Amino acid sequence: MISNRLPARMRALAMELKVLRAQSGLNTQKAAARIGTSTATLNRTEKAKRISHITDVAALLAVYGVTGPKRTWLLELAENLNAREWLETGDRLPHLLPALAGFEAEADVLVNFAHSIVPGLLQTPAYARALHASEDITGTDQEAMVAARLERQKVLMSPNGPKYVAILDEAVLRRPYGGSEVMAQQIHWLIGRARMPNLNILVIPFRHGGYPNPGMFSLFEFRSTPPIVYVETEAVSGFLDAPEEIKKFQGRAAKLVKVALGSADTVNFLTRMAADYERS
Incomplete structure (x- = not known):
């Protein structure tokens, strides 16, 4: 039985199955008929309103032509739908990206706290390349990751995109990934984004002193389903x-907003920082 929460794995599987069905060119009626179930049952599966038996998921994946590692991962997801948390490490981290992008697209409000690097939704291509290069990711792998990041950023430009609040520690802006020119460009990019009606960028300056630092996280709030938190560390990330x-994370987000500069003061702060980088 599902508790009073709606598990992240269950919601991620529902999003994946819906996308795969659309990519196969089938509507819910035809897909349901192929596996011998009702259209209503498949609709509930795609809306994360029922726990799907793993045999049903396997049948759907066969109908949609999904094989290899993708199939293996989705079946593993189906086997652990009601797990208390969803954390991945090492080379399994890419499994989180489709779910992360899906939750970003569905969110009504998205609050993002970053203490060391610019959040992915706000990175320029040059900054993203410099960040990946620092992790020894180069060549085609780097370009694929940058392209995926830029694709995710489109959600902020969508008419139905979330209200986005980014809270950045000043340290994010002081560490010059890519050098002064890249950082000046990145900060001007942040200034431009801060002026968009659905975006709010707030900086916690060093002069405000210390504060409880929960580590990098994203809080997703939705219109009709429970919130989800995405946490990210060097070793472990997940939902x-x-x-x-x-x-707990809603309380942390509220405290971080209180210790940060307001919107207008943040833009002034960013403008001064960009000028500093341009002079150097």
């Missing part, structure tokens, strides 16, 4: 969906 965890 939390337990109500007590959500409440």
Whole structure:
């Protein structure tokens, strides 16, 4: 049985199955008929309103022509739908990206806290390349990751995109990934984004002193489903969906907003920082 939460794995699987069906060119009626179930049942599966038996998921993947590592991962997801948390390490981190992009697209409000690097949704291509290069990711792998990041950023430009709040520690802006020119360009990019009606960028300056630092996280809030938190560290990243965890991160986000500069002061702060980089 599902508790009073809606597990992140279940929601991610629902999004994946819906996308795969659309890519196969089938509507829900035809796809349901292929596996011997009802259209209503498949609709509930694609809306994360029922736990799908793994045999049903395997049948759908066969109908959609999904094989190899993608099939293996989705079946593993289906086997652990009601797990308390969804954390991945090492080479398994890419499995989180489709779900992350899906939640970004569905969110009504997205709050993002970053203490060391510019959040992915706000990175310029040059900054993203410099960041990947620092992790020894180069060549075609780097370009593929940059392209994927830029694709995710389109959600902020969508008419139905989320209200986005980014809270950045000043350290994010002081570490010059790519050098002064890249950082000046990145900060001007942030200034431009800060002036968009659905975006709010806030900086916590060093002069405000210390504060409780929860590490990099994103809080997703939706119109009709429970919130989800995405946490990211060097070693482990993933999703939390337990109500007590959500409440904890909502409180942390509220405290971070209070210690940060306001919107107008942040733009002035960013303008001065960009000028500093341009002079150097």
